Amino acid sequence: MLRIDALKAIYPELEHCIVVTIMGAVAAELYSLGHRHNFFYLEHAMGLASSMGLGIALSLPGHPVVVLDGDGSLLMNLGTLSTMARYQPGNLLHIVFDNESLLSVGGFPTATAVHTDLAGIAQASGIPRVARANTPEELQAGVRAALASHTLTTCVSKVEAIGPKTFAMDLPLLENRFQFKRYLETLRQPGRS
Ligand SMILES: Cc1ncc(C[n+]2csc(CCOP(=O)(O)OP(=O)(O)O)c2C)c(N)n1
Ligand SMILES: [Mg+2]
Numbered sequence: 001m002l003r004i005d006a007l008k009a010i011y012p013e014l015e016h017c018i019v020v021t022i023m024g025a026v027a028a029e030l031y032s033l034g035h036r037h038n039f040f041y042l043e044h045a046m047g048l049a050s051s052m053g054l055g056i057a058l059s060l061p062g063h064p065v066v067v068l069d070g071d072g073s074l075l076m077n078l079g080t081l082s083t084m085a086r087y088q089p090g091n092l093l094h095i096v097f098d099n100e101s102l103l104s105v106g107g108f109p110t111a112t113a114v115h116t117d118l119a120g121i122a123q124a125s126g127i128p129r130v131a132r133a134n135t136p137e138e139l140q141a142g143v144r145a146a147l148a149s150h151t152l153t154t155c156v157s158k159v160e161a162i163g164p165k166t167f168a169m170d171l172p173l174l175e176n177r178f179q180f181k182r183y184l185e186t187l188r189q190p191g192r193s
Pocket of ligand 1: 022023024025026044045046069070071072073074099101102103104105
């Protein structure tokens with residue numbers, strides 16, 4: 001499956017979620033579908049989108065948080081799975097697009113191209129719900145099921161190592177940061193959990 005098709009399938013579900021993506025191709029693809037103030041594209045800090053999502057999920061337990069991760073990024077921060085499993089926020093959904101490649105920097109095979117199974121590592125780390133979704137329909141159903149389960153979920157989606165035509169985003173990091181911060185502040189208003 002193409003990741004852009006996977007993103008199109010879940011884009012409507014993301015409307016009501018706090019969304020944190022890794023940098024590069026997936027950020028550009030999500031942005032190309034239509035930016036929202038609840039989307040934060042974590043540029044530069046490779047591997048840490050799931051850590052940021054975990055912190056947000058723990059501090060805003062009444063709001064669903066979706067992290068869009070990559071195989072190379074997760075492999076750089078495998079400890080995040082243990083930390084997520086330790087604190088288990090039920091409002092966190094961790095989607096890993098595994099294209100077996102460091103696509104955004106030119107395309108170099110990662111360990112998942114040979115022996116490494118990220119869903120297996122997630123399971124062994126203690127993530128209570130681990131899913132695999134390899135078609136847009138499976139991913140859409142998986143996202144709905146994960147959000148309805150109120151249980152920490154890691155969902156690994158194998159995708160082709162094909163990215164967007166352009167990585168250009170008319171949204172500087174600081175602008176995104178302030179927009180997103182203000183969005184999170186609206187969720188903290190009295191009467192909202
Ligand atoms: C610490 C660090 N090392 C390397 C990079 C360069 N870099 C940016 S994106 C990327 C690849 C990310 O791979 P993956 O998470 O699999 O996502 P994909 O590009 O395949 O969508 C790399 C190596 C970086 N930004 N930070
Ligand atoms: Mg990759």
